[in-house]
Amino acid sequence: MGNSTLHRSWWTVRESDGPVVRTRNLRKRYPGGTEALAGIDVDINAGEVRALLGPNGAGKTTLVRVLTTLLPPTSGTAVVNGWDVVTKGDEVRASVGVAGQYAAVDGLLTGLENLHLIAKLRGMRRRAARRAAEEMLARFRLELKANQLVSTYSGGTRRRVDLAAALLGNPPVVILDEPTTGLDPESRLDVWESIGGLTAAGTTVLLTTQYLEEADRLADRVTVVDHGRIVAEGTTDELKSAAGLTRLVLRLADGHSLAAAAAAVADATGSAPEVEPRIRRIAATTADGPAALAIVLSTVDKEAIVEIGVQRPTLDDVFLRLTARQEVRA
Numbered sequence: 125m126g127n128s129t130l131h132r133s134w135w136t137v138r139e140s141d142g143p144v145v146r147t148r149n150l151r152k153r154y155p156g157g158t159e160a161l162a163g164i165d166v167d168i169n170a171g172e173v174r175a176l177l178g179p180n181g182a183g184k185t186t187l188v189r190v191l192t193t194l195l196p197p198t199s200g201t202a203v204v205n206g207w208d209v210v211t212k213g214d215e216v217r218a219s220v221g222v223a224g225q226y227a228a229v230d231g232l233l234t235g236l237e238n239l240h241l242i243a244k245l246r247g248m249r250r251r252a253a254r255r256a257a258e259e260m261l262a263r264f265r266l267e268l269k270a271n272q273l274v275s276t277y278s279g280g281t282r283r284r285v286d287l288a289a290a291l292l293g294n295p296p297v298v299i300l301d302e303p304t305t306g307l308d309p310e311s312r313l314d315v316w317e318s319i320g321g322l323t324a325a326g327t328t329v330l331l332t333t334q335y336l337e338e339a340d341r342l343a344d345r346v347t348v349v350d351h352g353r354i355v356a357e358g359t360t361d362e363l364k365s366a367a368g369l370t371r372l373v374l375r376l377a378d379g380h381s382l383a384a385a386a387a388a389v390a391d392a393t394g395s396a397p398e399v400e401p402r403i404r405r406i407a408a409t410t411a412d413g414p415a416a417l418a419i420v421l422s423t424v425d426k427e428a429i430v431e432i433g434v435q436r437p438t439l440d441d442v443f444l445r446l447t448a449r450q451e452v453r454a
């Protein structure tokens with residue numbers, strides 16, 4: 125920071141090679157006892173978009189807060205953009221654009237004022253700050269609301285201001301906690317597009333999400349966390365094949381019992397099928413799709429079958445398998 129070289133960005137320049145985000149045996153225990161992070165080892169390379177996927181309470185926000193220096197770890201190390209989060213907090217903060225899980229922009233300022241303020245906090249001169257704020261308003265389609273108080277915005281619009289603030293000035297590292305939660309489908313597409321644009325710009329992105337589709341669509345790699353631990357990591361394709369699952373899908377003709385066919389599918393696959401009555405489709409995951417398919421073909425009336433096949437699992441199947449809660453103990 126404070127470097128006088130012309131054209132140098134106001135963001136801290138990275139001084140080392142290797143992963144942009146690196147944690148080792150990172151732990152966080154909250155007062156009161158919950159071990160929200162129970163030993164996280166993660167490496168995120170420069171220019172990578174990484175999704176952190178996990179159910180409620182998995183530890184996603186805690187990791188985001190540790191990586192952005194809002195919360196000190198209990199033990200272990202975390203380095204962001206070459207800087208240790210504990211000993212080099214200022215440098216870390218000067219490397220990262222962040223949007224928390226809940227909107228953090230000031231309701232008593234307008235959208236433009238908020239972004240302008242953030243640009244100035246980032247050390248931009250007045251003109252550059254103004255330009256950066258206006259550029260972000262345009263990028264997130266907020267121009268029409270630019271001069272209204274944020275407190276009058278809808279939740280989704282407020283969320284977009286938050287994201288605009290995180291991305292303002294093109295930080296080298298962007299960390300987003302559930303960036304699209306609460307957005308309508310159109311706004312979600314806008315955000316996806318913006319995140320896609322970051323990839324093209326070589327930005328390193330960590331985003332948390334509970335939407336598997338979002339991870340599938342945006343992320344180069346996905347880290348699945350549960351109970352403060354990493355339970356799987358890889359590309360979405362790798363996760364799908366590592367789960368060792370296939371998906372048996374059956375569509376029934378009108379006039380044949382869905383319930384009876386669903387029971388046959390449950391028997392053949394050993395798992396509870398999803399039934400979509402409207403399109404008369406039954407689907408279930410199983411380790412051995414072809415074997416299950418043969419069983420279903422021998423038990424369900426051929427006339428009843430419009431379509432049957434074995435597919436790759438969806439990321440939902442994988443996620444549910446990886447984070448399955450043991451509800452009842454025998």
Ligand SMILES: Nc1ncnc2c1ncn2[C@@H]1O[C@H](COP(=O)(O)OP(=O)(O)OP(=O)(O)O)[C@@H](O)[C@H]1O
Nearest residue numbers: 154156158160178179180181182183184185186187
């Ligand atoms: N300030 C706190 N004090 C005590 N426990 C906390 C605190 N914040 C979070 N926890 C606990 O730590 C665990 C991880 O919470 P965290 O908010 O990191 O999960 P998350 O994955 O972000 O969940 P969500 O999807 O609901 O946002 C949970 O068990 C939670 O109850």
Ligand SMILES: [Mg+2]
Nearest residue numbers: 184185186225
């Ligand atoms: Mg959270």
